[in-house]
Amino acid sequence: MKKLLLFTITIFVCLNFYSQHTYAFFGSFNRDKDTEGIFVYELDTINGNLSKVTTVKGILNPSFLTLSPNGKYVFACTESKTPNGGKVSSFEFNPENKTLTFINSQKSGGENPVYLTTHNGGKWLVNGNYTEGSVSVYPILDNGIIEPFVQNFQFSEGSINPGRQDRSHIHSTVFSPNFDYIFFPDLGADKIRAYKFESKKNEPLQVAEIPFTKTSLGSGPRHFTFHPNGKFAYCIEEMGGAVSAYSYENGKLNNIQRINTHSEKYKDDFESSDVHISPDGKFLYASNRGNENNIAIFSIQNDSTLKTIGYQSIKGKHPRVFALDPSGKFLIATNAQSGTVVVFKRNQETGLLKKIREKIKIKEVSCVQIRKY
Template sequence: MGTHKAHKARRTCKADNRGRRAYIGSFTAAGGPGITTAAVDPASGALTPLYVTDAVPNPSYLAPSPDGRYLYAVSETPDGAAAAFALTPGGPALLAPAVPVNGADPTHLALAAGHLVTANYGSGSVSALPVRADGSLGGPARVLAHQGSGPRTDRQEGPHAHAVLPAPGGRWLLSADLGTDSVRVCVLGAAEGAEGTPAVHDEVRLRPGSGPRHLAFHPRGGHVYAIHELEPTVTVCRWDGEGGVLTPLGETRLLPDGGGGGGGRRCGGTFPSALVLSPDGGFAWAANRGHDSLSVLRLDASGDAATLVTTVPCGGRWPRDLALHPDGRHLYAANERSGDVTWFTVDPDTGVPARGGSIEVPAASCVVFV
């Protein structure tokens, strides 16, 4: 941070308070600035950096509160923590010291049933912290430890929880585990002495060795799509919100034939990372690290099937996250290894994104909008 004090938001250019804001997480251990606040041009989708804060180390994933007043971040470190920020005109302001999640290397987080829930990759667990009325986080964390392993001994020697996603209606919480090739359907316990503790309702097995990483709901709520890190595929699942039943229907490849294989030993060196859906449920887009591309998928009217349309370059290297602006017209790739966030304008008829521009954000890891 040079001559600037740590834990203080600093201004990087003239502020522009019009329109929405983007908040960009990054790995401070790899030279990232922490959390970058940027203005979003509503017409072009262009980003203009405004402020940065390094108040917590490695804020690799972010989640805003529904009312847009607060921003929550994981601190992806071996000790594992989460932090709450108030969103002020001068950027995110830390509400209180980060709270331990009692899990290692939290990679993802979500708000559910009055709690902040984290997926802890290193310890293979899911943690829940109560959210107080002032937006700050309480403790201690309630922890659900995943169990199991997968056939890939280099990556699946044990559980590796990678994402958490609340289901529509707030009753269920889904967690994707790369190490056990499964998605767990959970509830936040309401029994005496167990309030807020995640509990497994069902565990749904996906293809062995595929490594599910992230999840996305169809806008109508009746389907879930799981993107896999160890194979360049996405699994389409039907979702029954009444009974909390997840039913896998089939897989779709994210790359054209001959376009590269799964990551690691079976190498083509492709490690898919993130998946987002259009507001009307007609398209989905996936980010592919290694292949350094974005896949365009067309979804059928029922949501039961996905078809690969094409792939386009991601605008940098190693797209760790992919985000769609709430208006559905602009797509953003956080390219970790090239240190930038690239934006695209989406063709509404074909779903194909066209590159618009980029800003420099070293070790960029995620983008969210408020």
């Protein structure tokens, strides 16, 4: 009996010691440093409930977040949509104490930072500035401190829409599967820019053999993602209301398909925004703002082209960014205009979505990142 009791206690302790927790990190346009700007919730991966863990004040408009490869640090675009502003900021997340602590900030190298990403080695941070159309590269120290940028690339040319494309507008910065290239969808120039990334150099961004891939004129490429197999990539086009699929090899993109993210009843004024693929690689999801406020759902065919299988109302307004949890069971959407966060259960066989919980209110919530610890 004593041996059985001891065995039971040991198993209980081990399960608790090695128990995993999943956290959702939300950014926002808080407009005021004295109000909360970043929010951390714990996601119950059984029923989809979100429980508030901590929040951060003292920062302005943390509009986009990304995490370090080890999950220890959270990096944010701050002072977004702030005249003559623009910074990138670093925070330390402690999952044991459930705290998020400010570390430091650096200038973003351009007005209105909108997207940032980290190299898988954890030593580099790359930021895209929308309004001025530039990209900045920062070294990251082991303690999470962001050092001043060592490279800043400024782009200028626009495209055919004078109201939206008067100049370059970098909207995302996305590493290739092997982290040896990085891609910059440029909404203003209708290009997906490409650079080699040589992480051991003091200035890692190097000119690629093919410096850009053209997209359809007036399409406005926005966000970009790779298939889990590393052989295909997908770009959502904000102004064109479409997703373009590409085959990928050694820094080179080859277009294989362009498919609408909207249904036939919508003819113009598209505001497509974000794109993600399920962990199993079988489905692609694309969000539409504006008139639609939904997520378009596609099955990924054997040749990696897309087939539309449905649309899911986002139950809010302006779904700027969404994310899937690592298990692929849940999709969390952030609706900036309605200030709501909505959790959907994902049918892993059909790819369809179903709203499962009441909305969480976060004023002008702008993005979400999900991480298991």
